[in-house]
Amino acid sequence: xxxxxxxxxxxxxxxxxxxPFVLVLLLTLVTxxxxxxxxxxxxxxxxxxxNGGFWELLSxxxxxxxxxxxxxxxxxxxxxxxxxxxxxxxPKSAYSAVLLLTTVxxxxxxxxxGFGLVAASLMGRELARNLHKRKIFVHYPILGTAAYMSMLLxxxxxxxxxxxxxxxxxxxxxxxxxLVPLTETIFLPSNLLVCLFLAITIPFVIAGLMPRRHxxxxxxxEIEEPKPIRASEEKGKxxxxxxxxxxxxxxTIGVLGLVFIAQYFRKNGLxxxxxxxxxxxxxxxxxxxxxxxxxxxxxxxxxVRGTSGIILHFPFYGGIMGLMRxxxxxxEISTIFVQMATGETLPFFAYLASxxxxxxxxxxxxxxxxxxPVMLAAAKELSSSVGLTTMGIAYGNMxxxxxxxxxxxxxxxxxxxxxxxxMGYCLVVFVFAFPILGIALLMS
Numbered sequence: 001x002x003x004x005x006x007x008x009x010x011x012x013x014x015x016x017x018x019x020p021f022v023l024v025l026l027l028t029l030v031t032x033x034x035x036x037x038x039x040x041x042x043x044x045x046x047x048x049x050x051n052g053g054f055w056e057l058l059s060x061x062x063x064x065x066x067x068x069x070x071x072x073x074x075x076x077x078x079x080x081x082x083x084x085x086x087x088x089x090x091p092k093s094a095y096s097a098v099l100l101l102t103t104v105x106x107x108x109x110x111x112x113x114g115f116g117l118v119a120a121s122l123m124g125r126e127l128a129r130n131l132h133k134r135k136i137f138v139h140y141p142i143l144g145t146a147a148y149m150s151m152l153l154x155x156x157x158x159x160x161x162x163x164x165x166x167x168x169x170x171x172x173x174x175x176x177x178x179l180v181p182l183t184e185t186i187f188l189p190s191n192l193l194v195c196l197f198l199a200i201t202i203p204f205v206i207a208g209l210m211p212r213r214h215x216x217x218x219x220x221x222e223i224e225e226p227k228p229i230r231a232s233e234e235k236g237k238x239x240x241x242x243x244x245x246x247x248x249x250x251x252t253i254g255v256l257g258l259v260f261i262a263q264y265f266r267k268n269g270l271x272x273x274x275x276x277x278x279x280x281x282x283x284x285x286x287x288x289x290x291x292x293x294x295x296x297x298x299x300x301x302x303x304v305r306g307t308s309g310i311i312l313h314f315p316f317y318g319g320i321m322g323l324m325r326x327x328x329x330x331x332e333i334s335t336i337f338v339q340m341a342t343g344e345t346l347p348f349f350a351y352l353a354s355x356x357x358x359x360x361x362x363x364x365x366x367x368x369x370x371x372x373p374v375m376l377a378a379a380k381e382l383s384s385s386v387g388l389t390t391m392g393i394a395y396g397n398m399x400x401x402x403x404x405x406x407x408x409x410x411x412x413x414x415x416x417x418x419x420x421x422x423m424g425y426c427l428v429v430f431v432f433a434f435p436i437l438g439i440a441l442l443m444s
């Protein structure tokens with residue numbers, strides 16, 4: 001049954017869902033049209049809002065590029081590659097390989113969404129190569145889907161942006177709601193239970209989607225076995241050449257970065273992690289694991305070629321986010337759902353609003369900035385749980401990843417896939433997870 005459902009969903013996506021770049025262009029036009037219709041903003045104002053938002057994600061885009069390239073550079077080192085190969089050698093069938101990858105992806109994503117997304121993508125790529133060598137044929141898009149499950153539960157995990165933000169002194173809603181401890185959001189018993197349930201069941205859903213025939217193996221995507229990244233084995237003759245081949249230089253700078261990170265975590269705790277810390281950690285580890293500055297530079301140069309999607313798409317989503325926020329369109333969408341809610345059902349309606357808004361604002365932090373003030377004001381007025389309402393927005397954002405391909409872009413770059421290869425299967429996961437998360441909110 002799941003196999004047929006997946007085949008139909010894949011067929012639908014291939015026929016009707018365009019390339020992610022075409023989608024973001026269409027969403028830009030739709031957002032302009034809706035803002036003109038629903039809000040009092042004039043066309044010239046909307047253009048200004050769009051331009052202002054267009055550049056807001058540049059810093060974030062660079063962080064994502066660094067996460068991808070530094071993660072790939074680590075994966076290309078001999079030590080890490082051997083470790084990944086041993087892990088990938090565990091599954092004895094395509095079914096068990098999908099179960100393993102999905103489980104690891106969900107766990108890593110819950111622990112840290114940025115690292116989890118890249119690590120799961122790299123593991124999926126290497127798993128495909130390993131299975132291919134052993135003549136175990138697997139439907140490669142299913143492995144891509146399994147790796148993308150790192151984004152299914154991220155906003156209910158330890159790097160969830162909205163729950164962490166409202167537990168941070170000085171956040172922009174502190175005067176309105178104060179500080180909300182993580183025991184009322186991420187570590188709510190109901191949240192932990194629904195995450196555990198989905199972490200157990202989703203791997204079997206993904207494995208059940210795998211076609212039994214006509215596997216599109218790794219050959220179809222022409223992903224070549226990477227050549228080892230090495231600087232010249234010859235000893236340098238000039239001072240410049242000796243520096244280029246100096247491991248001591250790599251080791252010194254890498255250790256300095258790791259020492260700073262250790263100090264940072266000792267002061268802020270593991271939950272104090274952010275994108276910059278993750279990037280510094282990956283960068284420092286890459287320097288330590290590569291044998292020379294030149295080898296590391298070449299590894300980064302090889303991996304940076306796959307980041308064009310991030311560079312191209314993120315500014316346009318920033319423009320949409322600016323339109324939604326500054327025109328008041330996001331506020332209007334949220335208000336529609338608030339008007340239908342009571343104190344008991346507000347978290348559920350916040351969830352529904354978040355799913356709708358996710359199409360336009362894929363960033364969890366960006367969506368929170370638009371929806372958070374509206375929903376939390378309603379929570380105060382209706383005497384509803386602030387923590388649970390926050391989780392409603394978080395749930396909508398994370399399950400929305402199953403139909404919004406924004407966060408798949410780094411994965412697609414690493415694994416050599418196209419969005420339409422995995423989004424059909426992701427839609428099946430959305431259909432499965434959407435009611436479960438909604439019921440969890442209503443029963444909490």
